[in-house]
Amino acid sequence: MYSLRTWASILVCVTALVVATDPFKVGIMSKDPEFVANYGRVEPWKGPSALPSDPLNRLQQARILRTPDFGGPESLAFDGQGRGPYTGVADGRIMRWNGPDIGWTYFAHTSPNWTDTCIPKNPSAPNFEREHICGRPLGLRFNKTSGDLYIADAYFGIMVVSVDGGLARSLTVEAENQRFTFTNDLDIDADGSIYFTDTSSKYSRRQFVLTAFAWDDSGRLLRYNTITKETTVLKQGLVAPNGVSLSKDGSFLVFAEGIAARLMRYWLKGPNAGQMELFAASPGHPDNVRRNQKGDFWVAMHCKRSRFIMQTSPYPWIRSVLARLPIPLSSIYSLMLGARPHAMVARFSESGELLQVLEDSEGKVVKTVSEAEERDGVLWISSAIFPQLALFSLEKL
Ligand SMILES: *[C@@H]1O[C@H](CO)[C@@H](O)[C@H](O)[C@H]1NC(C)=O
Ligand SMILES: *[C@@H]1O[C@H](CO)[C@@H](O)[C@H](O)[C@H]1NC(C)=O
Numbered sequence: 001m002y003s004l005r006t007w008a009s010i011l012v013c014v015t016a017l018v019v020a021t022d023p024f025k026v027g028i029m030s031k032d033p034e035f036v037a038n039y040g041r042v043e044p045w046k047g048p049s050a051l052p053s054d055p056l057n058r059l060q061q062a063r064i065l066r067t068p069d070f071g072g073p074e075s076l077a078f079d080g081q082g083r084g085p086y087t088g089v090a091d092g093r094i095m096r097w098n099g100p101d102i103g104w105t106y107f108a109h110t111s112p113n114w115t116d117t118c119i120p121k122n123p124s125a126p127n128f129e130r131e132h133i134c135g136r137p138l139g140l141r142f143n144k145t146s147g148d149l150y151i152a153d154a155y156f157g158i159m160v161v162s163v164d165g166g167l168a169r170s171l172t173v174e175a176e177n178q179r180f181t182f183t184n185d186l187d188i189d190a191d192g193s194i195y196f197t198d199t200s201s202k203y204s205r206r207q208f209v210l211t212a213f214a215w216d217d218s219g220r221l222l223r224y225n226t227i228t229k230e231t232t233v234l235k236q237g238l239v240a241p242n243g244v245s246l247s248k249d250g251s252f253l254v255f256a257e258g259i260a261a262r263l264m265r266y267w268l269k270g271p272n273a274g275q276m277e278l279f280a281a282s283p284g285h286p287d288n289v290r291r292n293q294k295g296d297f298w299v300a301m302h303c304k305r306s307r308f309i310m311q312t313s314p315y316p317w318i319r320s321v322l323a324r325l326p327i328p329l330s331s332i333y334s335l336m337l338g339a340r341p342h343a344m345v346a347r348f349s350e351s352g353e354l355l356q357v358l359e360d361s362e363g364k365v366v367k368t369v370s371e372a373e374e375r376d377g378v379l380w381i382s383s384a385i386f387p388q389l390a391l392f393s394l395e396k397l
Pocket of ligand 1: 111
C-alpha cells in the first residue's frame with residue numbers, strides 16, 4: 001500500500017492537473033459546501049496476529065434467495081408466530097416471506113405519502129431520489145407478545161405497526177429539540193424501553209457515505225419509553241452508530257460504530273449503568289448486531305477492514321483534498337469498500353470474544369451484508385444494497 005508520502009505526492013499532482021475548483025460539480029464539496037472532514041481513529045486490531053479470516057470462504061456455500069421485486073432488504077425479523085422473515089426494503093415497504101409457494105407479500109409501509117410510484121423501474125437500483133418521501137425502514141423488531149412490529153425508519157423515526165400491518169404509526173421523531181436525521185436500528189426491552197440509534201444529526205441515509213467519509217460525530221444513542229412516551233439521549237457525539245442489540249439478560253446493549261470498526265457496550269443495569277466502554281474491535285466495518293438464543297451476537301459487516309479507511313482516517317486533510325476534487329461519491333464509496341464487495345459476518349460471545357468469522361472474500365455469492373439473523377440453525381443474511389438474501393446453514397460448520 002501507499003505510504004503517506006506517496007499519497008501526498010499523488011494528491012499534489014492530481015490537484016495540479018485537475019482544476020481545483022471542480023468545474024463540472026461532481027465532487028463532494030461542490031454538492032455539500034459545508035463538508036468538514038474530522039480526525040478519525042479506526043479501533044486498532046489487537047488480536048493474536050493478523051485479522052481473522054475464513055480461508056474456506058464458507059459464505060460461498062450460502063443459498064441465495066433473490067428478491068426480484070425489490071432491493072435492499074436491510075433488517076430481518078420473525079414474528080411471535082414464527083412467520084417471516086419480514087424485511088424493510090429500498091422502496092419503503094416492509095415485506096414478509098411466506099415460504100417458496102407464496103413468496104413475498106406486502107405487510108406494511110412507513111410513509112403516509114407512499115404510492116406504487118415509489119417502486120423503481122429497476123428494483124435493484126437505489127431509490128435515493130425518493131426514499132425521503134417513500135420511507136426507508138431499517139431496523140425491525142417484534143414485540144413477540146403483542147405482535148407489534150417496531151421500526152426504525154431512516155426518515156420517519158421510531159414507528160410501530162400492529163399485526164394487521166398497513167401504515168405504521170410514529171412514536172418519536174426528536175429528542176432534546178434535535179430531530180432525528182438518520183434513525184438506523186433499534187431493540188426493545190421487556191420493560192417497555194426501545195433503544196435506538198440516530199446515525200447522524202447532519203446527514204440523512206441518502207448520504208450515508210458522507211457520514212463515514214467525514215467521520216461525522218453527530219450520532220446519538222437514545223431510549224424511547226413506551227409507557228411515559230419520553231425520549232432520552234443516552235450518548236451523543238458518536239461516530240455513525242448503527243446496529244444495536246440488547247444482551248440476553250438485558251443488563252447491557254451493544255452497538256456498532258461501523259467506520260471505526262468496533263462494537264461498544266453501554267451498561268443499562270448494575271453498578272456501571274450509564275457507562276460506555278469498548279466491547280470488541282471488529283474484523284470488518286460492522287452494521288447490524290443480532291443476538292442468538294444462546295446470547296452470542298452475530299455482527300454483519302458492511303465490508304472487511306478497509307485499508308483506504310485505515311489510511312485516510314487520521315488525516316482529515318487527505319479527505320478534504322479528495323472532497324474538493326471532481327471525484328464522484330460513488331468512487332469514494334468504492335475506494336472505502338476496497339473496490340469490490342467482501343462479505344463478512346462474525347459471531348461474538350457475550351463477553352466480546354470473537355468466536356467465528358464467515359466470509360465470501362470475493363463477493364461471489366454474498367456481497368455487502370447488513371444483518372445476520374440466526375433462526376433454527378440457519379443464518380439469514382440480508383443486504384442494504386443488493387436484491388437478495390442469503391441463507392447459510394450453520395449445521396455445515
Ligand atoms: C406528504 O405530502 C404532503 C404534500 O406534498 C407534504 O406536505 C407532507 O409533508 C408529506 N409528508 C411526509 C411525511 O413526507
Ligand atoms: C410487549 O407487549 C406486551 C403485551 O402487550 C407488553 O406488556 C410489553 O410492555 C410490550 N413490550 C414493549 C417493549 O412494548
